[in-house]
Amino acid sequence: MPSTANLLPLAVAIPLLGAVLLTVAGRRLPRAATDVLTTGCAALEAACLALLRARTGDGRAVDWVAGWGPPDGNPAQGGRSVGVVLVADRLGSGVALLAALLVLAVVVYSWRYFDEPTGEHGGMFPALLLLFEAGMVGFALTGDLFDAFVFFELMGACAYALTGYRIEDPRPLHGALTFGIVNSLAAYCSLLGIGLLYARTGQLGLAQLGQALDGRRPDLLVVCAFVLVLTGPLVKAAAVPFHFWLPDAHAVAPSPVCMLLSGAMVELGVYGVARIYWTVFAGPGGVPQPAFRATMLVVGSLTALVGAVLCWQQRHLKRLLAFSTIGHIGLFLIGVALLDPAGLAGTAVYVAGHAGAKAALFGLAGVLLDRYGSVDEHGLHGKARELVLPGVLFGVGGLALAGLPPFGTALGKALSEAAAGERLPVLLPALYVVVSAITGGAVLRAGLRVFAGAGQTPRERPGGPETSGEGEEPEIRDPTRQPPWPMTVVPGVLLLASLAVGVLPGIGRELAYAARLFTDHGGYLAAAYQAAPPPPAPVPPSDWTTEGVLLGLLSALLAAGLAAAAVQPPHPGLGAALNRRLVVPLRRLHSGRLGDYVTWLAVGLAALLLAFAGQR
Incomplete structure (x- = not known):
């Protein structure tokens, strides 16, 4: 099992690697397989951050990625930093975990939310979601x-x-x-x-x-x-x-x-x-x-x-x-x-x-x-x-x-x-x-x-302060069916x-x-x-x-x-x-x-x- 410090770069790497995998393989996979792969990556990221938070305890975890720490002498004496440092305290890791759990919920909600194209553009929406998650988690932990x-x-x-x-x-x-x-x-x-x-x-x-x-x-x-x-x-x-x-x-x-x-x-x-x-x-x-x-x-x-x-x-x-x-x-x-x-x-x-x-x-x-x-x-x-x-x-x-x-x-x-x-x-x-x-x-x-x-x-009020919500594009394009169960279950959860x-x-x-x-x-x-x-x-x-x-x-x-x-x-x-x-x-x-x-x-x-x- 990775150490606490090693969990920090792993927390950023998981969604990045997942996004790359979906971008490359998504065009060849059926929709169901793409959903499973995306959900697995999101769940693995949430588990990694939950473990990081549990191991952080009442202190902070610090990791200089690849060992590139302050180069000129004792850092306590003012050595300059040139590397990428990740720091997890309770609040930072908690914010990252909150973002990861929301991404997982959104991924499940989106299983049948709207028609994801297959072929050349297959997997782009979940790949963007995972990249979005990598940005949020990295910002919370940097x-x-x-x-x-x-x-x-x-x-x-x-x-x-x-x-x-x-x-x-x-x-x-x-x-x-x-x-x-x-x-x-x-x-x-x-x-x-x-x-x-x-x-x-x-x-x-x-x-x-x-x-x-x-x-x-x-x-x-x-x-x-x-x-x-x-x-x-x-x-x-x-x-x-x-x-x-x-x-x-x-x-x-x-x-x-x-x-x-x-x-x-x-x-x-x-x-x-x-x-x-x-x-x-x-x-x-x-x-x-x-x-x-x-x-x-x-x-x-x-x-x-x-x-x-x-x-x-x-x-x-x-x-x-x-x-x-x-x-x-x-x-x-x-x-x-x-x-x-x-x-x-x-x-x-x-x-x-x-x-x-x-x-x-x-x-x-x-x-x-x-x-x-x-x-x-x-x-x-x-x-x-x-x-x-x-x-x-x-x-x-x-x-x-x-x-x-x-x-x-x-x-x-x-x-x-x-x-x-x-x-x-x-x-x-x-x-x-x-x-x-x-x-x-x-x-x-x-x-x-x-x-x-x-x-x-309500009566219409021309020139009023409201903006109408009519004429929006349905996001599934099949209004005859009942809403898929994740669209109701996920909000309830x-x-x-x-x-x-x-x-x-x-x-x-x-x-x-x-x-x-x-x-x-x-x-x-x-x-x-x-x-x-x-x-x-x-x-x-x-x-x-x-x-x-x-x-x-x-x-x-x-x-x-x-x-x-x-x-x-x-x-x-x-x-x-x-x-x-x-x-x-x-x-x-x-x-x-x-x-x-x-x-x-x-x-x-x-x-x-x-x-x-x-x-x-």
Whole structure:
């Protein structure tokens, strides 16, 4: 059995080799054999990462691939790193395992999801999925900033290709191009920041960069490099105002791809923000904690509110779920911005629960698209009464997003609320409740209309803030058959997994230990240099509290109330005024024009530079 260190390169190599095998052999294999091969590779990767996490224990595993470590003397004395270093701590290996499990779920979901061509292009879709997985896992486990950029771009390139996979339809191609260009521009910013850091320190390893900056006084160049490097992860995370690409991409991407984009990729953007700051810039020569905390609290709050408001206004179900993701990403960024183990522990639990619930909801949207060729809430009114089990699961997913105990989303929300309440009492906990209620209520409203036929058929509103979901391309092209069983079973399993995060106390406890380890800046440097780590900090709380349960019930009740009120006949007045003055202007910003989105990328970058430089 391979050692712990050897498991690190193996975890990256398995999906890469699987993708090569599928690319070469997929054109010769029948569809069933391709499915078996893909599932085997995904299951082997998940098992490898589970073993890695189990062996990591309460420390970190470090591997300099091929032995190319720091060449000039004792690394503890500042030797420069030239090789590829992989570092697994509890949180990094946990994020990698979460991505691997979601890929496995998506592979099973896609067994009969749509017709995969045979012949020359056979096996391309599963090969891209495995390459996507290799990028996500490599990014979660790398200990080198430039390698993080490489893995991030591998992940991004595969995501662009998967988003535009149906090349016969111009809409996916447009969404993929917007996705690709905006994220590529952000990647150039990150690469420029990496170059500035390398010019200043001569290092690329995260630990080496952190140690080099700790020995210097903070200056404007370091602040500029930090903002530039952070641009890539913030765009991938779809933080406002870098978020415009996400709803456009989710609206046109195949539903299995949406499960990965919202369930894993955007969360990896949040992980990247946290990893880069805590490992490289959290020391005395980096970015002061008050500056990071204040700026990211504003970014997170703005992201949460914009995502919630626009989520409620959507009738296109995949756009609705995409804006819901943006709202929850804002809450995750707030947890990271608190800069304490308790906030990060709550965010880690929240992310784990959200991944299962959101992936399940996108999978159920795929059932509707398969069956009716539409994801339009208004057009599907009452049509899906026959889909009893998907309807029940859709409602359960909406309650999970709303934070109903004992789902993992509710536990993560409760822990995050408690940590946020220590920083800004009342205000931040109220934000968690409101955003959870609105996003969960939007899902419940759509479920009531589509699966139960509740209320009257909504009237069309020309010029309104919604985007229709009619006229979508069915992704199986055989609407006479019942949806294949994996398309219902996999969302059910994902919702059970989200429930397990909140019910099984060991999961929350493990993530709390992981958060403590992750926020230990000195411990990461010591592990990379194989030195004695500093004394560990206390483990943050990970159990249910009475206040957390009550706030979770409150947000779920508010979500149910909003959904019930929404299916009733509309009343003119305050709602119309809010739509006209707030929602419609926000909606018009999401123009679908690439030039507008690039402009907002530049505006956001400039705003971050001013914010951090002004607090230096």
